[in-house]
Amino acid sequence: MARLLLFLLLPFSWLYAGVMAVRNRLFDFGWKTSEAFAVPLVNVGNLRVGGTGKTPHVTWLVEELLRQGHRPAILSRGYGRQTQGPRLTGPQDSAATVGDEPWQYYQQFAGPAVPVAVAEKRRLGVRLLQQLHPDVTVIVLDDAYQHRTVRPTLNVLLTEHARPFYQDHVLPAGRLRESRRGARRADVVIVTKCPPDLGPAAQEAVARRIRRYGRPDVPVLFSVYEYGAPRALAAELEIEGSEIIDGPPKALDMGPALLLTGIAQPQPLWEYLESQGYVMRYHEKLPDHHAFQPADLEALQAHWQPGWPIFTTEKDATRLQRPDLWAGRPQMRLKTYTIPVRVAFLGGGAEALRRLLPPGPAA
Incomplete structure (x- = not known):
């Protein structure tokens, strides 16, 4: 049945891929304009719809740029927000007004004061950041690989190890936003969510x-997920008496637990929790960017019993x-924990990516 469905959908995929190919050629030949800016733009994107790990990779890049002395900013489309137009994120905002990823970035980087803006038209977002924060030295674009009206200084393409773009098809037969040849625009490709024991021979084959x-000389790097200590959701809601859990929660049994997610690829988190000794009893699995409701x-x-931990992601939080x-449901809330996720690189991947970044102001 799956093969028959693929066969039936392929003509529509070819049509969609053709439209995207024409659009890309118009940009390649200069018939459609792509605007460059004085401030360097580092774009993190993918060919596939959702689930490649853009958010933790953007976080890694921003943290690294801060270490190098940059004054970075983040620009996102703000998918799912209830507002329109260019907008600078502020304390009055929420996931509803700027989108879940931008709000997560704003909360993560409130200390270093990394400006976070959202804009459907990225060039307007860049201009807004330049106007309101002229001291910004680099802007990280979250998910603008197909948004070719701006010209990135560094184009970072992500592809998931379990679902690489070279084994996928263009929508609707597959999950690609454009043909596999879109990888030619990448200055570096990162294969994400790799097994930690992925060896050099397997890496070279990929x-x-x-x-x-x-491009034949494009660097191909490999990253893995590293999960942090659970954090009480109540702490993020600033509820009195909540705590940060250091290491596996000693107050919780490594017994039954539930998972609540609204992200594209929650399976790695489920597998991680099982590997930590939790007996995962139920997963309330909702679509990516889902606006949670009381229902x-x-x-x-x-499916919950008092005392059982409920785990979720930082993005869902x-x-x-x-x-x-x-x-x-105050007891459920007090038993709900977020699991932070960060990325690490196999081999010399981290150093290779650092060398590709725009030089710091002191360089």
């Missing part, structure tokens, strides 16, 4: 397949901060 579609928590509560969601 790199060879990527270079069939990208979702009611459905989760039907931005949409779980509405107090009305937890009305009548």
Whole structure:
């Protein structure tokens, strides 16, 4: 059945890929304009719809740019927000007004004061950041690989190890936003969510397949997820008496637990929690960017028993901060924990990526 469906959808994929190819050629030949800016732009994107790990990679890049003495900013489309037009994120905002990823960035980098803006038209977002924060030395674009009206200084393409772009098809037969040849625009390709024990021979085999579609000299790096200590969601809601858990929560049994997510690829987190000794009893799995409703928590509560931990992601936590969601469920809220996720690179990948970044102001 799956093969038959693929066969039926392929003509529509070819049509969509053709339209995107014409659009890309118009940019390549200068018939459609791509604007360059004095401030360097580092773009993090993918060919596939959702789930490649853009958010933790943007976080890694911003943290590294801060270490190098940059004054970075982040620009995102703000997917799912209830506002329109260019907007600078501020304390009055929420996931509803700027989108879940921008709100997560704003909360993560509030200390170093990294400006976070959202704009459907990225060039307007760049101009807004330049106007309001003229001291910004580099802007990291979150998910603008197909947004070719701006010209990045460094184009970072992500592809998931379990679902590499070279094994996928263009929408609707597959999940690609454009053909595999779009990899030619990448200055570096990062294969994400790799097994930690992925050896050099396996890495080289993947790199060879990527270079069939990208430039032959493009660096191919490999990253893995590293999960942090659980953090009480109540702490993020600033509820009195909540705590940060150091290491596996000693107050919790490594017994039954639930998972609540609204992200594209939650399976790695489920597998991680199982590897830590939790007995995962139920997963309330909702679509990416899902706006949580009281009914979702009611459905989760039907599978929950008092004392069982409920785990979720940092991204989902931005949409779980509405107090009305937890009305009548204070014990569930106090037993809900976020699991931070960061990326690390295999081999010399981190140093290779550092060398590609715009030089710091003191360089």
